[in-house]
Amino acid sequence: MSPIPSRQPGSWSWSVRVACSALATTFADTPEPPYVAVIFTSTRTEGDNGYVAMAESMNELASKQPGFLGVESARDDIGITVSYWVDQAAAQAWKEVAAHCLAQRKGREIWYQDYRVRIATVDRDYSMNSSLFPAQQGTAIPRNATDGDGRCQ
Template sequence: MTIANTPEPPYYAVIFTSLRTEGDNGYRAMAQRMGELAAQQPGYLGIESAREGIGITVSYWRDLESIRAWKANAEHLHAQQTGRSTWYSDYKARICKIERDYGLDDVFASRSE
């Protein structure tokens, strides 16, 4: 896993937080497929995901229209439906505008100025 290489802001993030039900029930394969499919969508910038009890997936997008198109993708709609009926005991999706970002290299650069 790597940290997504995003462009200069502004751009958008979809933060998907979830609690899983018991068993896999096809979840792992679908999650992998959704990652592959999302990467093919116009406006997709990257993804980061972690699961240790609670799952948090952050996908990055160029604009709100790209997010709307991804949400409406037929295969993604099927995954959403299965998520509600089978995989998740609870979830929350949040859409955010990224106005500023920085990383370790940026912190070191600002210390030397």
């Protein structure tokens, strides 16, 4: 793998950890909104059947796409992969590449029982460590939070 530049705050370059990890295990290092999130939710069929290799290859391919910002992924009963893009055009371009790869294998119907894809525009974001999302500092827990009623005990 060729050297990957570390991300500079505010730049579009992707994070080293995401780019070097085919199956993302950390947060995407997204810039300030707006940007685009593609939420891919799926249920798997039994067995691997080449799925992990395909997923690694697709994530690597995504990381090389123009406008790619990062990806977050988790799976237990269902799988959720959220990829982030600079804009709708970048997400759409990836969809066409990804859809073609998927189409090549769709006839086999080996990987997914079902899936959903949702394309969304991120308007706001914040984090536990607000320094990572300075524009939204302090919004994670608003000072005027409503009084609780005990139901979330």
